[in-house]
Each structure stands twice: as structure tokens, then as C-alpha cells.
Amino acid sequence: MPDTKFQTDPGLLDDLSVRVEPDAPIGSKTWYRCGGSAAMLAHPSNTAQLSAVVERCNDKGVPVYVMGGGANLLVADEGVDGVVVRLDDDNFKQVRIEGRKLTAGPGVDLFSLVTATCKAGLDGLVHIAGIPGTVGGAVRMNAGGAFGDIGEAVSRVQLMSAEGQVYYRDRDDLSFEYRKTNIVAPFILDVEFEMDETDPDELNKRMKEIFFFKKNTQPMGDKSAGCSFKNPPPDVAEPAGKLIDKAGLKGKAVGKASVSDVHANFIVAEPGCTANDVITLMQEVADEVEHQFGVRLEREVVVWP
Ligand SMILES: Cc1cc2nc3c(=O)[nH]c(=O)nc-3n(C[C@H](O)[C@H](O)[C@H](O)COP(=O)(O)OP(=O)(O)OC[C@H]3O[C@@H](n4cnc5c(N)ncnc54)[C@H](O)[C@@H]3O)c2cc1C
Structure with a gap:
């Protein structure tokens, strides 16, 4: 085996036809733009390829991570000895609207998501306007703020287990609290949102207001990962x-x-x-x-x- 800083076998995924970057700088892909590399960065092009990667890592005991937009992530300078997966293929970036329901792939960026709902006159996600990241990362973190969080609108999620099995969970089985959810599956795939129909112009107006409120109160132009710490419960201490x-x-x-x-x-x-x-x-x-x-x-x- 070549002399490398990582223990992960560089040939681990060779037979899976998945695009892989060895010793890939991932810190520079986060919003912080600092930190080290991943032993392997895998870009599966569909769910079957993702499942094959996850199954292989599980069989070989190799740690597997999933990176969304990197807006809530800090990668240590020494990097990550394992496989980091990015769901950045177009197959993971699809948005489908049927009536009051919108289904978005995990790789859809939040800006496009919110814009698409406003354009379609669907009310339920406008309150997350201005929050960077992807659907997968935002659901994992239950991203939100003063006006509400993403979990409020989630009606169904498609998930993948650590063994590579795909399954669904409906609203009744899901809970979303301040910056957390009861989803334990390592991979969040398609997310279905259920919303109310309303006037697109009114929604666009609210989107702009929320966006500017955020821009005026937070250093959106600087390199960061948003809030560093969670707010303590209000009965314990101030934010x-x-x-x-x-x-x-x-x-x-x-x-x-x-x-x-x-x-x-x-x-x-x-x-x-x-x-x-x-x-x-x-x-x-x-x-x-x-x-x-x-x-x-x-x-x-x-x-x-
Ligand atoms: C300027 C700025 C402002 C911000 N403002 C806010 C704010 O107002 N409110 C707020 O809540 N957050 C805020 N954040 C943080 C960040 O935008 C959110 O947490 C966002 O949802 C992260 O999404 P991401 O795709 O970038 O996730 P990443 O940062 O890539 O990952 C975050 C976590 O989600 C996991 N993850 C990513 N994709 C998936 C997937 N498909 N399946 C399962 N797990 C996954 C990762 O493994 C990791 O544990 C801000 C960040 C920045 C840089």
C-alpha cells in the first residue's frame, strides 16, 4: 500500500463504477473554507450506487460521512480518514411539485428550494429564506430561525440505513425540535414537504423581508458555519x-x-x-x-x- 496519511484502502471502491477522488480537499468546500481532506470523496450518481458504497464501507468497517453544502461543517486540519459522500449528482437535485406537495432531493440547495416554493405559491418554507445549505443537511440539522424551521413542513422522508437499505418515514414517526430530529439513518434522501397554497407575490415579499432581516443581523458575507453554539433552553439562560x-x-x-x-x-x-x-x-x-x-x-x- 502506498505511504499515505490515511489508513483507508484507496482501492476500496474501485469495482463500483462510482466517481471517487482520493485524498480530496473537503475543508475548502465548506463555508469556512478551512480544514483538511478526506481519504476518499465519493460522488455516487444514483441511489443504487450510494447503496453499494454504504454497503462496502459497512462490510469493511470504514467510516462513512455525508457532506451537504458544508454550511454547518468544520473539517479538522488533519482531515477525515474514511469515505465522504457528496450527493451532488443531478439525480439528487430534483424538485417535483404535485398540488400542495413538493418533493426535493437531498442535494437541492435551499435557495432554489425556497425560490421554487414562492414561485409556485406554496407557503411552508419561506421562513428558512437566507439559510445556506442543502435539503439533506437542513433536515438533519432541522435548520431554522426566528420565523420557524424546515421540519415544520416535512411530511415524509426517504432514508438509507447504514446497511444501504432504503426506507420511508412519515410525519407521524418524525419529530423535529430545536436544531434536532429523531432521524437516525445516516442518509436522508428525498424529502416531501406539504404546504398551503397562497399568493406568490405575497410569498415573494415575505421571502425578501426575511432574507434582509437575516442579512442585517448576521455576518452573511463572512466565512463561518452560522451559529457556533445552540441557544440554551430559554428557562435556563439567554441566547x-x-x-x-x-x-x-x-x-x-x-x-x-x-x-x-x-x-x-x-x-x-x-x-x-x-x-x-x-x-x-x-x-x-x-x-x-x-x-x-x-x-x-x-x-x-x-x-x-
Ligand atoms: C452564513 C450562515 C448562516 C447560517 N444561518 C443559519 C440559520 O439561520 N439557521 C440554521 O439553522 N442554520 C444556519 N446556518 C447553518 C447551515 O446553513 C444549516 O445547518 C444547513 O442546514 C446546513 O446544510 P448543509 O447542506 O450545508 O449541511 P452540511 O454542513 O454539509 O452538514 C451538516 C450536517 O448534516 C449532515 N448531512 C448533510 N447532508 C445530509 C444528508 N443528505 N443526509 C443525512 N445527513 C446529512 C452532515 O453529515 C452533517 O452532520 C448558517 C450557516 C451559514 C454559513
Whole structure:
């Protein structure tokens, strides 16, 4: 075996006809634009290929990860020793509308999703306007904000198990809470949303308002993964951003990572930033907030591995 920094067998997926990039830089594909590479980045072109990849990794005990838009992700500088899957083939980016139901593939980006619903006069997803990422990542994180979350509109999901089996779960079996869901399957595939019919012009107006509200209150142009920490339950403490601000941490920096002056729950990265800068700053911020207010903030950003 060639001398490499990863243990994952580079020939693991050779016989599966799946497009694979070895030692692929994935940190640079996240919104943070920092962090290391994956031993293997696989781009299955359909569900059958994805299933074959997942089954192979399961059989060989190789860790498998799925990356959406990388908007809530930080990849460690040393990278990820395993197979990272990206559902970026057109087959995973389909949007179908039938009456009040819209089905979107996991790779559909949220901007196109929200725009498509507004154009079709379907009310149910406009409140996530301005949140970056893909359908798969957003459902996994139950992305949302002051106006609601994505889970509210989900009526059915197609999932894939760690063994590569496809199955469905309906609304009655699903629960969505603040930045979490009871979906345990490693892969979220097609997602069906059920919405109300309304006037497209009215929806477009609301979309713009929500988008500008977000743009005016968050550092959307900077490199980040959105909010670094989850808000503590309201009966326990104030929102994470308020606590960080009150602790006097706005502007605090480690290397090229700093606490945003616009919104204290955003840790933003300047060119040359490492994942380690961000992780160290997150720890220091959480330590200081705990020291001052006795509340341990829980990370919202997913850190690999
Ligand atoms: C500027 C900025 C603003 C943001 N504002 C908000 C906000 O207001 N509200 C909010 O909730 N979030 C916000 N975020 C975070 C982010 O946009 C959301 O969490 C988004 O849903 C992540 O989607 P993604 O496709 O980029 O997921 P990724 O970051 O790629 O992945 C996130 C997690 O989802 C998993 N995942 C991805 N795809 C799938 C799939 N198909 N099946 C199963 N698991 C999957 C990944 O393995 C990982 O665990 C913001 C981020 C940025 C950069």
C-alpha cells in the first residue's frame, strides 16, 4: 500500500463504477473554507450506487460521512480518514411539485428550494429564506430561525440505513425540535414537504423581508458555519449570542478566527485560518461563558471527524 496519511484502502471502491477522488480537499468546500481532506470523496450518481458504497464501507468497517453544502461543517486540519459522500449528482437535485406537495432531493440547495416554493405559491418554507445549505443537511440539522424551521413542513422522508437499505418515514414517526430530529439513518434522501397554497407575490415579499432581516443581523458575507453554539433552553439562560456578547468576547481572536462583531454567536474566519484556530476559539468562548454565567454552551457546528 502506498505511504499515505490515511489508513483507508484507496482501492476500496474501485469495482463500483462510482466517481471517487482520493485524498480530496473537503475543508475548502465548506463555508469556512478551512480544514483538511478526506481519504476518499465519493460522488455516487444514483441511489443504487450510494447503496453499494454504504454497503462496502459497512462490510469493511470504514467510516462513512455525508457532506451537504458544508454550511454547518468544520473539517479538522488533519482531515477525515474514511469515505465522504457528496450527493451532488443531478439525480439528487430534483424538485417535483404535485398540488400542495413538493418533493426535493437531498442535494437541492435551499435557495432554489425556497425560490421554487414562492414561485409556485406554496407557503411552508419561506421562513428558512437566507439559510445556506442543502435539503439533506437542513433536515438533519432541522435548520431554522426566528420565523420557524424546515421540519415544520416535512411530511415524509426517504432514508438509507447504514446497511444501504432504503426506507420511508412519515410525519407521524418524525419529530423535529430545536436544531434536532429523531432521524437516525445516516442518509436522508428525498424529502416531501406539504404546504398551503397562497399568493406568490405575497410569498415573494415575505421571502425578501426575511432574507434582509437575516442579512442585517448576521455576518452573511463572512466565512463561518452560522451559529457556533445552540441557544440554551430559554428557562435556563439567554441566547448564546447574548451570553457571548455580555462576556465581552466580541472581537476575541485565535489566529485568523474571531468572534464576529455583528453577531457574537458567529465565529468567522479570515484567509489563512485553520480549523484548529476555530476549534480553539470555540473552546475558549465556551469556557469563558461557563466561567462567567455557569452555562456550558453546546456546539451547533458539526466538527469532523
Ligand atoms: C452564513 C450562515 C448562516 C447560517 N444561518 C443559519 C440559520 O439561520 N439557521 C440554521 O439553522 N442554520 C444556519 N446556518 C447553518 C447551515 O446553513 C444549516 O445547518 C444547513 O442546514 C446546513 O446544510 P448543509 O447542506 O450545508 O449541511 P452540511 O454542513 O454539509 O452538514 C451538516 C450536517 O448534516 C449532515 N448531512 C448533510 N447532508 C445530509 C444528508 N443528505 N443526509 C443525512 N445527513 C446529512 C452532515 O453529515 C452533517 O452532520 C448558517 C450557516 C451559514 C454559513
